[in-house]
Amino acid sequence: MLSIQFIREHADVVRQALAARRTEAPLDEVLRLDSERRRLLQEVESLRAEQNAAGKRIGAAKDSDERKRMIAALKDVSARIDDLEPALKDIDDQLQARLMEIPNLPDPATPEGADETGNAIVRQSGEPGALDFPAKPHWELGEALGIIDFERGARLAGSRFYVLRGAGARLERALITMMLDLHTARHGYTELYLPAVVKEECMWASGQLPKFADNLYHDVEDDFWLVPTAEVPLTNIHRDEILEGVALPLSYVAYTPCFRREKMSAGRDVRGIKRGHQFDKVELYKFTRPEESEEALQQMVGHAEAVVRELGLTHRVVQICTGDLGFNAAKTYDLEVWSPATGEWYEVSSVSNCTDFQARRANVRFRRETGARPEFVHTLNGSGTALPRVVAALLENYQRPDGSVELPPALIPYMGGLALIEPDV
RNA sequence: GGAGGGAUCGCAUAGUGGUCUAGUGCGGCCGCCUGCUAAGCGGUUACCUCGGGAAACCGGGGUCAUGGGUUCGAAUCCCAUUCCCUCCGCCA
Helix, strand or coil: CCCHHHHHHCHHHHHHHHHHCCCCCCHHHHHHHHHHHHHHHHHHHHHHHHHHHHHHHHHHCCCHHHHHHHHHHHHHHHHHHHHHHHHHHHHHHHHHHHHHCCCCCCCCCCCCCCCHHHCEEEEEECCCCCCCCCCCCHHHHHHHHCCEEHHHHHHHHCCCCCEECCHHHHHHHHHHHHHHHHHHHCCCCEEECCCCEECHHHHHHCCCCCCCHHHCCEECCCCEEECCCCHHHHHHCCCCCEEEHHHCCEEEEEEEEEECCCHHHCCCCCCCCCCCCEEEEEEEEEEECHHHHHHHHHHHHHHHHHHHHHCCCCEEEEECCHHHCCCCCCEEEEEEEEECCCCEEEEEEEEEECCCHHHHHHCCEEECCCCCCCEECEEEEEEEEEHHHHHHHHHHHCECCCCCEECCCCCHHHHCCCCEECCCC
């Protein structure tokens, strides 16, 4: 969420930034509610000051007649407070609700654009090309090899679910372990094991609610919300804390399953494992000082790239434009890998600097030094990486004419020495 | 699932309706003293918000897990919720 003080003092800047996002935000209503709130607040607070001062005199008074007279006189003040308070609370609730609907402001370096066609290719490694023979898509390869079973996935949980079997299941596990090892050993992240369900307030703090309620699975009975990404629990892990400046930056990596209803994407990417209701992801997350977040963002993109480089996949980094930016982000880079079978770039990671937007919602602050005023940290998140599209890209890029699939050297130790996936007879 | 106990200023505790502007100890910070120590002495010690001010700061309001209620007035009384602990039951 944005600071109300900032909106109040820089309404034009905010208006312009939100226009760049192609977002309708209730800015005028926020400004109106804010001034109304402050007017009411001052009235209520001066009444309370009166009440407090008189209450103190009553406490000190001994004579009971005098006392009774003072109490009677104060009832009028109390009544007026009782009258105004509900109105103040109502205005305040409305203001908070509107503020929670306003997205983050784009970083000035974010390119201007209306939609994904405005995104900018930052760099590319390898050339997107075809194989020497007709390439099969991963869903055909996976089924033929007996490592991806869509039919039984649907039997268990419906469409957009699948079962991994044998080397396929092992590949999933190998990738998770390889990524966690890479980020902990080489990039300095601390590994966390997290709950895959969270309370509603976590969804608000990380910016999933109220905008993306449609995309979330929610258990009504216990009010559990299934995480659509580990970003949610990670954002909340230091909620309401004041961190020590010397402890920053904090770098976390966590593997979790992710659950998404994909209501908005009905009919899109229905074949294969590109878009499922449940998928695995290794998530990178940082809490930094404000002045360090840009550098951290660049590093994190590099950390995600290291994964696909290890796997030998042709990839590119794309900077997201203002119109395509996510709700929480000020600046985002996507990492995409090439699929020779479908002629598409698969998005396997999205790395964002959320500046103080989530920190304000989750109330995560830090002190530069003892005695200093707390300031909001900056938060950054990035996939490092999402699994299914990496699996798809591996199968499609390393397939051989006979339908078997080679494994890149970096994965072989994690596959128990297996270097080639062949049909399981 | 059942029974009970608890949540107070970094930590530990005191506080059962008005002098609580929440006390004390420890820790932290600042200073002083001492040519002996992890010694002694004094001071200080949170956060949010509104208003004023260029600022240092000043004034108001709020926060004793959270949200309601009773009352002129709530850390204190009542209700609900959350979390923690103990015991019983069940169980990977």
